[in-house]
Amino acid sequence: MFSIMLIEDDMTLFQEIKDRLSQWSYDIIGVQDFSNIIPEFTASAPDLVLIDIQLPKFDGFHWCRIIRSHSNVPILFLSSRDHPTDMIMSMQLGADDFIQKPFNFDVLIAKIQAILRRVYNYNTDRIELRTWRGATVEYVKNTISNEKGAVELTKNEMYILKILIEQKNQIVSREELIRSLWDHEHFVSDNTLTVNVNRLRKKLEILGLDPYIETKVGQGYKASEEVLSL
Structure with a gap:
């Protein structure tokens, strides 16, 4: 079972995403302290990170930069903003993909499956x-x-x-x-x-x-x- 850290402060959306991804046998990990995500990231060692751009305290770009300094774990951004610069910024910081809200869950699952298949299969x-x-x-x-x-x-x-x-x-x-x-x-x-x-x-x-x-x-x-x- 792959584990996914979902860094999303909208609890309604968090629960909806968790419920849908759990149906695909993914283990979904939430965040308790949005002011200090790294200890939770390190402790859980997820296989993939889903992260929103707009977060309390620090935005998703900040946490992507910090995570990248610790790990090459694949990162998929979620964003309700439609600025092309957001996608460019996320890629430049080392993210693997970007999906805009509201999104189709089939597309989200396809992106997750493609990333996991690519990252964890080709090294074999x-x-x-x-x-x-x-x-x-x-x-x-x-x-x-x-x-x-x-x-x-x-x-x-x-x-x-x-x-x-x-x-x-x-x-x-x-x-x-x-x-x-x-x-x-x-x-x-x-x-x-x-x-x-x-x-x-x-x-x-x-x-x-x-x-x-x-x-x-x-x-x-x-x-x-x-x-x-x-």
Whole structure:
């Protein structure tokens, strides 16, 4: 059974979400102290976090930032606001997805299932290590390192990198990436992918690898690798 921490201060909505998700055998964990969420997060060690943006004391962005400093647990934002900047901000802070209230519960469940399947299934692949342009990519640890250092990636960032380097020197369409990440284009905006790729590039910049994730306008992305001449 997967556990989900639901950080929502509207108790009516909290109970409704809990009841619906419990029908899918998810263990729903609430928050008692909205002024200090981290001790409860650490103690419960959830498999996924659902978090509202508008919360008492501190907003969801604040807690996303703090959680990300402790853990790579997948995070799905809930918001009643319709500002595009909210979604962009959540992605930049390391969230995995975003859903606007009021939402269809079937869509919410589909998003949760897609995230859990992606995060907790793909690490069972037999291949755990890859080398790319002299760097060591560790899928299980979500890290990439070379002589310049090491960086830790989020689950989304690693999965994007994994798909690209498994098809190195080939253009991977945006549609293929979206389908692989979120199962179906209907459940994610095109901009979400852009934000995740840009965030991945920013981290790869530390290792001097950012130029090798190429954007092919109107087509997709490519992870380039040196091709040896015979």
